[in-house]
Amino acid sequence: MQPHQIAVLMLDGVVALEAGIPAKLFGSDGALRPDGRPRYEVRACTVDDKPARTSAGFRLLPDDGPEILAEADTVVIPGIQRGRALVDGTLEPELAAVLATIRPGTRMVSICTSAFVLAAAGLLDGRRATTHWRYGDRFAALYPKVRFDPDVLWVDNGDVLTSAGNAAGLDLCLHIIRADHGSDVANRVARFNVLAPWRDGGQSQFIERLVPDPTDTSTAATRAWTLDRLDEPLDLAIMARHASMSVRTFTRRFREETGLSPNQWLTGQRVERARHLLETTDLPVDRIAELAGFGTTASLRQHLHARIGVSPVAYRRTFRPVAG
DNA sequence: ACATCACCCCGCCACG
DNA sequence: ACCGTGGCGGGGTGAT
Secondary structure, three states: OEEEEEEEOOOOEHHHHHHHHHHHHHOHHHHHHOOOOOOOEEEEEEOOOOOEEOOOOOOEEOOOOOHHHHOOOOOEOEEEEHHHHHHOOOOOOHHHHOOOOOOOOOOEEOOHHHHHHHHHOOOOOOEEOOOOOHHHHHHHHHOOEEEOOOOOOHHHEOOOEOOOOOOHHHHHHHHHHHHOOOHHHHHHHHHOOOOOOOOOOOOOOOOOOOOOOOOOOOHHHHHHHHHOOOOOOHHHHHHHHOOOOHHHHHHHHHHHHOOOOHHHHHHHHHHHHHHHHHHOOOOOOHHHHOOOOOHHHHHHHHHHHHHHHHHHHHHHHHHOOOOO
């Protein structure tokens, strides 16, 4: 089977760190098939075949030209620090021309400020999108037709995906791998690259305390404790008691440290547990609901559907095609 | 599909 | 005055 073709379009003023993200993750050994063949093939190009000036004092010389865009299954555009899309909502004619060569239906991915480019191309009209928080006001003002969400690491519209600043591109690429091939493959890629498979802090761009003070009371130990007993009934009172805090303080600290409310986080962890079990075991769905801590199968179905839009059985069929 | 109900979440504010 | 804590109210959400 032909590997999924990923084209990285490096524009003038590209952020060097972000230009390397797709190749590093999609091209990781962790993303290889069991038979050793690649799942993804990553190439990079510029608009005009010339080196791209980065914002870091060096240039990037791609091996391929913009003709790869027309053959790509996914196009990733790393963030930029200049360009018309950032200034007046238009595209340079040369950029518009190469974007026009991309086949309809190609999955479009932006990292950081390149959401401006997708928006200027009209690809985000009427859809949810995000970008680097520092550019949020400008983004909303320049592109009023886009439903800007300032408070997430990434937004997945299926065929158009946008991510927040810099390292959020890692989270989005991991998400894409997870969506394409399941969380086991995504977790392996994360491990190969020494990344957190699921950023502690969930979706929020604004984690007030990135590193909880270890001498201070913290919710981290309680989160770890919770993960060992996901199959048990857990509520705020139980978690707060484990953390030796009042419910009010626990709730407040939890949001400060993770960006999520305790229950949002807990549900997320339960969904991840269920996904893992669906992928790696043949246990019946109601048993998985039980082990992941969902009271009922209906509850599991609802949360799985809300997160990834598929039923448990459909999910298993996608990622576990050979029933064991 | 719908109603009911428990629990969650968080602004508010008093307390130490 | 300042700051972290935690009880309370009640709108909101999710489970049944």
